[in-house]
Each structure stands twice: as C-alpha cells, then as structure tokens.
Amino acid sequence: MSLEQDILSLGKRARAAARELAVMRTARKNSILEAMADELEARRDLILEANAKDLEAGKESGLTDAMIDRLDLNGKRFEGMINGVANLVALKDPVGRELSNWVRPNGLVISKVSVPIGVVGIIYESRPNVTADAAALCFKSGNASILRGGKEAFHSNCAIADAIQAGGEEKGLPPNSIQLLRTTDRAAVLPLIKMKDHLDVIIPRGGEGLINFVADNATVPVLKHDKGVCHIYIDADADQDKALDIIENAKVQRPGVCNAVETILVDMPIAEEFLPKVANRLLALDVELRGDKITCELIPEAKEATEEDWHTEYLDLILAVKTVTGVEEAISHIATYGSGHSEAVLSNNADVQAAFQQAVDASTVYVNASTRFTDGAEFGLGAEIGISTNKLHARGPMGLEELTTYKYLVTGTGQIRE
Amino acid sequence: MSLEQDILSLGKRARAAARELAVMRTARKNSILEAMADELEARRDLILEANAKDLEAGKESGLTDAMIDRLDLNGKRFEGMINGVANLVALKDPVGRELSNWVRPNGLVISKVSVPIGVVGIIYESRPNVTADAAALCFKSGNASILRGGKEAFHSNCAIADAIQAGGEEKGLPPNSIQLLRTTDRAAVLPLIKMKDHLDVIIPRGGEGLINFVADNATVPVLKHDKGVCHIYIDADADQDKALDIIENAKVQRPGVCNAVETILVDMPIAEEFLPKVANRLLALDVELRGDKITCELIPEAKEATEEDWHTEYLDLILAVKTVTGVEEAISHIATYGSGHSEAVLSNNADVQAAFQQAVDASTVYVNASTRFTDGAEFGLGAEIGISTNKLHARGPMGLEELTTYKYLVTGTGQIRE
Numbered sequence: 001m002s003l004e005q006d007i008l009s010l011g012k013r014a015r016a017a018a019r020e021l022a023v024m025r026t027a028r029k030n031s032i033l034e035a036m037a038d039e040l041e042a043r044r045d046l047i048l049e050a051n052a053k054d055l056e057a058g059k060e061s062g063l064t065d066a067m068i069d070r071l072d073l074n075g076k077r078f079e080g081m082i083n084g085v086a087n088l089v090a091l092k093d094p095v096g097r098e099l100s101n102w103v104r105p106n107g108l109v110i111s112k113v114s115v116p117i118g119v120v121g122i123i124y125e126s127r128p129n130v131t132a133d134a135a136a137l138c139f140k141s142g143n144a145s146i147l148r149g150g151k152e153a154f155h156s157n158c159a160i161a162d163a164i165q166a167g168g169e170e171k172g173l174p175p176n177s178i179q180l181l182r183t184t185d186r187a188a189v190l191p192l193i194k195m196k197d198h199l200d201v202i203i204p205r206g207g208e209g210l211i212n213f214v215a216d217n218a219t220v221p222v223l224k225h226d227k228g229v230c231h232i233y234i235d236a237d238a239d240q241d242k243a244l245d246i247i248e249n250a251k252v253q254r255p256g257v258c259n260a261v262e263t264i265l266v267d268m269p270i271a272e273e274f275l276p277k278v279a280n281r282l283l284a285l286d287v288e289l290r291g292d293k294i295t296c297e298l299i300p301e302a303k304e305a306t307e308e309d310w311h312t313e314y315l316d317l318i319l320a321v322k323t324v325t326g327v328e329e330a331i332s333h334i335a336t337y338g339s340g341h342s343e344a345v346l347s348n349n350a351d352v353q354a355a356f357q358q359a360v361d362a363s364t365v366y367v368n369a370s371t372r373f374t375d376g377a378e379f380g381l382g383a384e385i386g387i388s389t390n391k392l393h394a395r396g397p398m399g400l401e402e403l404t405t406y407k408y409l410v411t412g413t414g415q416i417r418e
Numbered sequence: 419m420s421l422e423q424d425i426l427s428l429g430k431r432a433r434a435a436a437r438e439l440a441v442m443r444t445a446r447k448n449s450i451l452e453a454m455a456d457e458l459e460a461r462r463d464l465i466l467e468a469n470a471k472d473l474e475a476g477k478e479s480g481l482t483d484a485m486i487d488r489l490d491l492n493g494k495r496f497e498g499m500i501n502g503v504a505n506l507v508a509l510k511d512p513v514g515r516e517l518s519n520w521v522r523p524n525g526l527v528i529s530k531v532s533v534p535i536g537v538v539g540i541i542y543e544s545r546p547n548v549t550a551d552a553a554a555l556c557f558k559s560g561n562a563s564i565l566r567g568g569k570e571a572f573h574s575n576c577a578i579a580d581a582i583q584a585g586g587e588e589k590g591l592p593p594n595s596i597q598l599l600r601t602t603d604r605a606a607v608l609p610l611i612k613m614k615d616h617l618d619v620i621i622p623r624g625g626e627g628l629i630n631f632v633a634d635n636a637t638v639p640v641l642k643h644d645k646g647v648c649h650i651y652i653d654a655d656a657d658q659d660k661a662l663d664i665i666e667n668a669k670v671q672r673p674g675v676c677n678a679v680e681t682i683l684v685d686m687p688i689a690e691e692f693l694p695k696v697a698n699r700l701l702a703l704d705v706e707l708r709g710d711k712i713t714c715e716l717i718p719e720a721k722e723a724t725e726e727d728w729h730t731e732y733l734d735l736i737l738a739v740k741t742v743t744g745v746e747e748a749i750s751h752i753a754t755y756g757s758g759h760s761e762a763v764l765s766n767n768a769d770v771q772a773a774f775q776q777a778v779d780a781s782t783v784y785v786n787a788s789t790r791f792t793d794g795a796e797f798g799l800g801a802e803i804g805i806s807t808n809k810l811h812a813r814g815p816m817g818l819e820e821l822t823t824y825k826y827l828v829t830g831t832g833q834i835r836e
Binding site (some may be wrong): 108118213215221222358366367390393395407411415416 | 832
C-alpha cells in the first residue's frame with residue numbers, strides 16, 4: 001500500500017471513530033481520560049526509555065541544548081503531562097452546549113448547539129508531551145485526532161500514544177480515535193493536509209517553515225499557530241514605573257515565546273524622560289536595543305534599527321524601540337508591522353485606551369498589562385491546544401470550546417415552506 | 419502592471435479601507451446604506467441598460483433560459499435588490515457585541531467582542547443582484563469587500579457597483595471599501611485567492627467546479643457554499659399525511675436549490691403502505707423516482723437506482739428512494755452519502771427524533787419539517803450572504819453576525835506575568 005493510501009485509510013478510520021465520539025456521554029469520556037492518565041503513569045519507565053533513545057539520538061545529531069531540553073520528558077515534565085490529561089476530567093464538556101435558541105412565527109423551534117468538529121489533525125514539532133495533550137483535548141471535545149509529531153521525538157511520541165490508546169481502550173475508547181502517524185517520512189504530510197473528505201481541520205504548531213508549508217498546501221481548513229510580532233505603546237499619560245515593569249516582563253520573563261514583546265512604541269513627549277529609564281532597566285538585563293534615530297540619540301548604547309527590525313519576531317533578548325507622535329501613529333505602525341497576535345497600550349487616558357483597543361486588529365488588545373497573558377491558562381480556559389493566529393473560527397488562546405463547532409436543531413410539527 | 423500586481427494593489431487598498439470601516443459608527447453606516455439604495459433607484463435606467471447588454475449577449479452565446487432568467491434584473495428583481503440594501507439599515511450592527519466577559523483572579527478584565535473579519539472576497543456566478551447584496555452585507559458588518567462576478571453579468575455588475583460606490587461615497591464611504599474586479603479574465607481568480615496578506619476570507623458561491631477550484635487552490639481561508647445532498651428519513655412512527663406534504667414540499671417546491679431533498683429513506687415496516695402513497699403523490703407532479711430493489715417492487719414506475727444516485731444532488735424533479743431497517747441505518751446512510759447540509763427525520767417517537775438529531779452531522783437537522791427552511795430569511799437572520807457548508811467559523815445560513823469574528827480586550831492595572 002502506498003503512503004498516500006495509508007494516510008487515506010487512517011482518515012477513513014478516524015471518521016468512523018469520530019461518529020462514535022460525537023455521541024459519547026461525558027461520564028464515559030471522563031473515565032477514559034482517567035484511564036489514559038493512569039496508563040501514562042503505569043508506563044512511565046517504558047516512556048522514559050523511549051525518550052532516552054530520542055535524547056541520545058538528538059545529542060548525536062547535534063541538536064541545540066534548547067532543542068534537547070524541549071525533548072526531555074524527565075522530572076516535572078512527566079508529572080505535567082499526566083496532570084494535563086487528568087485535569088481535563090474536571091473541565092466542562094464543551095459538546096452539547098445550547099448556544100442560542102429561538103422560535104419562528106411558523107412555530108419552528110431553532111436551537112444552536114455545540115458539536116465536535118469531527119476529525120482534527122495536528123502537526124507539531126519537538127515537544128513530545130504535546131502528543132498526550134493534543135490527543136486528550138481532542139478526545140474530551142469529542143473529536144478524533146490524527147497526530148504528526150516531530151521526528152526528533154518519534155520514539156517518545158509512539159510510547160505516549162501507545163499508553164493513551166491502551167489505557168483508553170480498556171474503558172471503551174473506540175479504536176482509531178487517536179492515531180499517531182508512525183512514520184518520520186516527510187512525504188506523509190502532503191496527503192494528510194489534502195485529505196478533504198476525512199479531515200475537518202489541520203492545526204500546525206511549530207516554526208514558520210512548517211506553518212507556511214501547511215497554509216500554502218492544505219486543502220483542508222487550517223488553524224494557524226503563527227508568530228507574534230507584539231508591540232507595547234507607551235503613551236504620554238502612562239504610569240512610567242508600571243510601564244518599565246510591564247516592558248521588562250513582556251521582553252525578559254520568557255523571550256522565546258510568541259506573546260513576548262518585540263517592539264515598543266514611545267510617545268514623543270515622554271521620549272527624553274522615559275527612554276533613558278528603559279535603557280537603564282533593560283541593558284542591565286542584557287537586552288539589546290535597536291532604535292529609530294531619536295531613540296539612538298537618547299540611548300547611546302542602542303543600535304540603529306533597519307526596516308527589517310520592525311517586522312521581526314526576535315524570540316530573543318532584543319527589543320526594537322520607536323518613537324511615535326501619539327496613539328494614532330502607534331496604531332498605524334501596528335497595522336503595518338504587527339502580526340495580529342497581542343498588542344498593548346499603557347496609558348491612564350481613557351480616550352487613548354479606547355482608541356487603541358478599538359482600532360488595533362489583533363487577537364488580544366491590552367490596556368495596562370503585559371502581552372504575556374495571551375495564554376489558555378492565564379485566560380482561565382483550563383487547557384489550551386495553542387494560540388490561534390487565524391481570524392476565522394478561533395482567535396487567540398484555544399481551549400476545549402474552540403475545538404467544537406455547532407449545528408442547528410430545528411423542530412417542527414409538519415411545517416412546509418410556502 | 420501585471421494582472422497579479424493589479425490584484426495585489428486592489429488588496430492593499432481594501433486593507434486600508436477595512437481599517438476605516440472597522441471603527442465606523444452604526445449611524446454613519448446606515449446613512450451610507452440609505453444613500454446606496456437611493457443611488458440604485460436613481461440609476462435604474464442606466465443599470466437596466468447595462469443589464470440589457472448582458473441579456474442580449476447571453477442569448478447570442480446560447481445561455482439556457484434558466485441562466486437568462488437568473489441574469490434578468492427587470493421588474494420585481496430590481497425592487498428586491500434595492501430593498502435588500504435598504505433593509506440592512508434596520509438590522510442590528512453585528513460589530514461591537516460583547517460575546518462574554520470575565521475577571522481573572524489577578525484582576526485582569528477580559529471582554530470578548532465581535533469585530534469585522536477585515537477584507538472579504540466573494541466569487542459568484544450569474545445573478546447580478548448578488549453584487550449589491552454582498553457588498554452591502556460586507557459593509558454593514560464593517561468589512562471591505564472584493565467582488566468577482568460572473569462574466570455573463572459583467573455590464574450589470576459594473577453598473578451596480580458604480581451606483582453603490584457613488585451613492586455611498588457621497589455620505590462618506592471610504593474609497594475602495596467595495597471593489598469589483600473589472601475584468602472577465604479567468605486568470606484574475608488565482609492571485610486573488612492566494613493573497614494571504616490582504617484577504618482574510620474568500621467565499622465562493624456557485625457551481626461545484628468553481629467551489630472545488632477555490633477550495634483546492636486558495637491559500638486564504640475559504641467559506642464554501644457547496645452542494646446539498648439532503649435526506650428525509652420517514653420513520654415507522656411518522657404521521658404519513660404530513661410526511662407526504664413535507665416530501666412534496668422539499669422536492670417539488672423549488673427543486674433547483676441546495677436545501678431541496680434528493681433522497682428519502684423509508685423505514686421498512688411502513689414501506690409497503692407508504693411507498694405507493696409517495697408514488698401516487700409525486701408521479702402526478704412529474705417527479706422521477708429511482709429506488710432500491712424493494713422500492714422498485716412496490717413502485718413499478720420507479721427506475722432502479724445506482725450507487726451514483728445516492729451521491730447525487732439532482733437539482734431536478736428526481737428523487738432517490740431507499741428502504742432502511744430503522745433510524746440507525748438511516749443515520750449510517752446519511753453519514754456515507756450526505757453532504758452535511760440539511761437532513762430531516764419524520765417521526766412522533768421522541769427517542770428516534772433524539773437519536774437522529776444527535777448523531778447526524780449536518781448544518782441543520784430537522785424533526786418533522788421540510789429541509790427547505792435552511793435559509794437566512796427562514797431562520798429570521800434578516801439577510802443572508804449564503805449557506806455555508808463549512809464546519810469551521812460559520813455553518814448553515816450566514817447572516818451579518820457570521821461576517822464578524824472576535825477579539826479579546828484585556829484591561830489591567832499594571833499586571834505582569836509571574
């Protein structure tokens with residue numbers, strides 16, 4: 001059987017499983033989730049052995065320390081993975097919520113209810129714990145899942161998927177509800193993302209190359225988890241002490257993530273007073289500053305920024321700094337260079353706050369807070385499949401509810417259309 | 419300038435307009451809509467002249483009577499087009515609704531509000547009134563639109579777009595809010611549907627060829643308006659008189675539309691009694707019946723159905739008829755052959771109704787009513803951009819609210835992430 005046929009039959013099996021999952025009761029789903037968590041615990045040694053293989057191969061092939069760290073499942077990581085599955089038991093079932101209902105003049109009763117999406121595909125890179133996480137989230141929301149992990153984590157991913165499937169099936173998980181692509185062949189991705197009849201959505205999580213490849217080649221709908229070029233605008237009416245804390249938090253606390261700040265926009269009237277404070281705070285924390293002309297005059301240590309800097313997601317201790325003549329120029333800069341992820345205004349002026357929140361087109365627009373809160377846990381969603389940079393269907397942090405869609409149930413007494 | 423560059427600059431201009439539209443107040447939008455409707459009225463003769471050109475060319479090139487009829491803007495059609503625009507004034511602005519809000523333990527206030535999608539592309543076939551309709555719906559929902567009509571309606575579409583733009587701009591419609599592709603070159607479609615940076619969604623409305631081309635080639639998100647292979651399952655516990663009325667209505671009242679029924683599934687215990695009644699009712703209305711073996715035995719006039727029949731959207735006075743052994747087989751048949759559009763169960767048995775509504779995966783699942791109600795006006799949406807066969811973002815009838823997305827407004831007092 002060819003690889004393409006393999007993928008197709010995987011899809012058909014997933015579709016059949018999805019029909020069973022869509023009507024599964026909450027209590028049953030929860031007992032299956034508990035069994036999955038238990039089996040992960042029971043197979044800890046087995047999974048860590050598989051993980052050790054991946055770690056060894058990774059070191060041999062020269063992965064960076066950061067990549068090796070992301071591969072590693074030892075210690076708290078393993079607990080975190082188990083808890084990620086077990087914690088879903090307590091969360092409300094996102095399926096079967098009545099979103100709205102109304103009665104038509106002809107007596108038809110229309111009810112809009114949440115239902116699973118169906119078959120969800122997820123392509124992700126090195127972290128193997130995503131295998132457990134994504135599978136469990138899709139399952140709780142009534143979806144069958146097809147998982148494609150990174151080749152560096154292949155053995156870990158297989159061992160985790162085995163545990164989840166075996167644990168779940170003991171409690172009645174339909175076979176093929178959760179399927180891992182057990183090949184590292186890159187050629188498997190294309191037929192997967194073109195499988196219109198058997199896959200309802202594909203979620204790529206990873207680097208820009210992966211995401212662009214999926215977006216450009218998929219014929220199934222894509223929910224992108226793309227980059228964040230996030231800005232903080234510091235208005236003349238900002239509380240400058242709080243502003244320094246927020247900028248430091250948004251840049252330094254975890255620079256390698258999509259909701260970290262990449263560019264700050266400083267209102268001209270406070271530039272002379274505020275920019276040296278920024279320099280003072282951030283240079284001591286080893287942050288490199290790249291500024292426009294005025295910034296470079298006020299901060300001798302700053303390098304001159306190029307056009308490319310305004311577009312860049314550094315994911316590093318580098319911050320671009322630009323002076324602007326008020327909130328309108330800040331909004332306009334963000335419209336040109338922002339990626340629609342997370343944007344913040346720091347100001348005590350209500351008009352400035354409102355203008356910024358209304359005009360800026362991004363998943364999350366903050367007033368007087370760090371951009372780092374764009375996150376499922378920080379939003380209180382309980383669990384997160386990722387942060388969508390799509391505008392359609394789901395935008396920003398995606399939890400269980402965002403893994404559902406809806407259908408209309410219309411109940412009549414023999415109505416026909418005139 | 420190449421065609422591709424042309425399309426790209428159209429997109430850039432649309433993006434700029436979208437920024438203005440996103441923050442436009444409702445009163446202003448409504449006065450612009452009124453001006454658009456007035457200008458359509460003022461230019462009635464001009465538009466009908468352009469329409470006459472299209473009609474003449476259509477007849478010369480041998481369009482079918484049905485296609486000529488769809489092109490024709492005369493009489494009530496013209497009133498309908500004007501009213502379609504004017505009626506949007508009374509509808510609630512779908513932008514700026516607070517969808518939910520909550521407060522986090524750290525004091526952050528999270529508000530989820532509806533916002534326009536941004537730039538919406540619509541590709542449609544012969545009906546020129548869609549130009550006015552789609553443009554006005556996108557505008558009321560705060561979106562810039564890029565319209566691509568059928569080449570048969572080219573002159574009509576240009577005249578309608580001219581009227582709407584001119585009328586709107588008198589009252590402050592930003593230039594480039596509504597742009598019609600003023601070329602009949604088929605090569606214009608590909609750069610349009612690949613314009614990721616400047617187009618947020620593409621909505622194809624038309625035949626299967628168009629929809630598949632767009633779905634297979636677009637890199638921007640697609641909201642499909644695809645075919646409907648709709649079923650009615652007649653349970654042993656159905657009211658048979660009502661069932662006959664519903665089947666007649668769903669097949670005969672307007673056979674050429676996506677929510678018409680294509681296949682009925684008849685519960686075995688009533689087949690012998692009910693199928694001759696179906697034949698009696700439908701053969702008199704010139705409906706051709708294509709049945710499975712049992713059906714053909716009970717209805718001598720029925721032709722034998724092939725596997726292809728179960729897949730087919732006839733859009734014609736043809737009905738496929740199959741006997742099934744209860745609701746489970748009906749559900750299973752629909753899972754295999756249905757297109758996820760509209761499905762109905764006719765039964766007075768609450769368990770059968772519930773099983774069907776829960777298990778059938780379609781935009782709209784009816785109990786004891788005709789499938790023909792899947793429609794914006796029949797749902798009471800006030801206006802309709804079409805009927806989505808997507809599962810993500812919008813499913814079933816799409817009104818103004820479905821032309822919006824959301825963003826999170828998060829308001830703090832200096833919060834930083836721990």
